[in-house]
Amino acid sequence: MENFVFINTTKIIFGKGAENQVGSELKGYKKILLHYGGGSIKKSGLYDRVVKSLQEAGIEWVELGGVKPNPTLSLVYEGIRLCRANQVELILAVGGGSVIDSAKAIALGVCYAGDVWDFYDRGVSPQQSMPVGVILTIAAAGSESSNSSVITREEGQLKRPCNTSLNIPRFAMLNPELTYTLPPYQTACGVADIMAHILERYFTRVKNVDLTDRLCEAALKTVINFAPRVLENPCDYEARAEIMWAGALAHNGLLGTGRTGDWGSHLIEHELSGLYDVAHGAGLAVILPVWMEYVHKEDLNRFVQYAVRVWGVDDCFGEPERIALEDIARTRDFFRRIGMPVSLEDMHIGDDRLDEMAEKATRKGPVGNFKTLEKTDVLEILNRAR
Ligand code: NZQ
Numbered sequence: 294m295e296n297f298v299f300i301n302t303t304k305i306i307f308g309k310g311a312e313n314q315v316g317s318e319l320k321g322y323k324k325i326l327l328h329y330g331g332g333s334i335k336k337s338g339l340y341d342r343v344v345k346s347l348q349e350a351g352i353e354w355v356e357l358g359g360v361k362p363n364p365t366l367s368l369v370y371e372g373i374r375l376c377r378a379n380q381v382e383l384i385l386a387v388g389g390g391s392v393i394d395s396a397k398a399i400a401l402g403v404c405y406a407g408d409v410w411d412f413y414d415r416g417v418s419p420q421q422s423m424p425v426g427v428i429l430t431i432a433a434a435g436s437e438s439s440n441s442s443v444i445t446r447e448e449g450q451l452k453r454p455c456n457t458s459l460n461i462p463r464f465a466m467l468n469p470e471l472t473y474t475l476p477p478y479q480t481a482c483g484v485a486d487i488m489a490h491i492l493e494r495y496f497t498r499v500k501n502v503d504l505t506d507r508l509c510e511a512a513l514k515t516v517i518n519f520a521p522r523v524l525e526n527p528c529d530y531e532a533r534a535e536i537m538w539a540g541a542l543a544h545n546g547l548l549g550t551g552r553t554g555d556w557g558s559h560l561i562e563h564e565l566s567g568l569y570d571v572a573h574g575a576g577l578a579v580i581l582p583v584w585m586e587y588v589h590k591e592d593l594n595r596f597v598q599y600a601v602r603v604w605g606v607d608d609c610f611g612e613p614e615r616i617a618l619e620d621i622a623r624t625r626d627f628f629r630r631i632g633m634p635v636s637l638e639d640m641h642i643g644d645d646r647l648d649e650m651a652e653k654a655t656r657k658g659p660v661g662n663f664k665t666l667e668k669t670d671v672l673e674i675l676n677r678a679r
């Protein structure tokens with residue numbers, strides 16, 4: 294096991310009606326920015342409940358909606374201007390990973406005299422941020438308690454992450470009922486992303502990490518078990534609750550303690566969603582199984598362990614190589630069954646810009662840790678994903 298420092302300070306407020314406490318949770322703040330997406334929170338009635346709670350607590354707010362999936366830098370700039378002009382003290386993100394990531398970027402930008410993009414693509418480390426609170430509406434990115442924010446700069450279609458403990462939200466309200474209104478496709482994208490967050494950590498070359506292996510396996514089995522249930526019955530509270538909690542735990546850092554994760558699939562996927570504006574989880578459902586096929590020989594035993602412990606493949610199934618390929622097939626088949634694309638063609642993405650994506654993904658050097666991937670490797674993975 295490697296040395297590690299684990300910090301996660303997000304206060305999780307979980308359960309039915311959690312969002313109605315937002316006013317009291319924000320006690321002490323005079324003015325906040327209410328940040329949200331393309332309108333789902335207005336349609337569902339969540340917006341009205343949040344506003345009522347703020348009014349009752351005497352909290353003033355300015356608002357900025359319109360965050361798009363794969364959130365953009367231009368809206369972040371607008372948010373920074375708005376916060377500065379109104380002396381906002383906290384940003385309340387009501388929505389999914391995109392809204393939360395946009396809120397985190399605004400929070401960093403308000404405290405910085407330069408261009409906030411410096412933190413995403415120019416190697417500058419942020420020193421300060423504003424507090425961010427979250428009301429989550431989709432179990433997926435894990436941004437509600439992660440240290441990450443991912444923003445797309447429209448110029449050059451560059452999607453880049455900024456990872457810093459300053460990005461960890463102060464609190465996150467997780468009410469599984471808020472996810473009932475998700476379209477099945479978005480639910481499934483969320484499931485794929487959650488599984489990818491666990492698998493990126495699971496496929497490590499670090500030895501003697503049995504506790505975190507088993508935590509990862511438990512989280513994976515939970516997601517695999519409950520995802521079909523939420524797709525069959527979107528209002529199954531218990532199943533939604535399991536997925537929502539798994540989504541937060543998958544990406545709050547705990548499952549990666551003492552080990553170095555891979556993250557190659559994520560970095561390759563960010564090129565896909567940066568260029569083609571596809572849903573992040575869908576892109577991962579395509580890339581991750583191909584990546585697994587490409588790298589499995591690096592540590593066959595780890596793939597056998599995944600097969601036996603997560604998918605219940607009998608270790609008498611055959612040679613280790615056969616077992617490894619079987620678990621990859623089962624992973625891909627699971628994604629297909631929940632309605633995810635499993636090839637670039639399924640996403641209507643042609644092969645004309647594969648080289649450009651491979652180039653962009655590796656511009657700052659090779660990616661991944663389980664196997665280090667050069668540009669030619671990334672290109673090969675993209676080609677095999679066709
Ligand atoms: O914009 P609205 O109208 O709210 O609609 C959203 C959006 O169209 C809709 N939606 C969300 N909750 C809903 C709902 N529709 C009906 N009912 C609800 N309850 O779902 C769509 C997708 O929302 P989005 O926020 O984009 O989804 P997600 O949470 O998957 O976030 C994806 C973004 O997070 C980044 C991804 O790259 C992508 O940009 N990630 C962020 C991470 C982090 N900060 O730690 C880690 C991840 O690996 C990921 O990269």
Ligand code: ZN
Pocket residue numbers: 434486489490559573
């Ligand atoms: Zn992800």
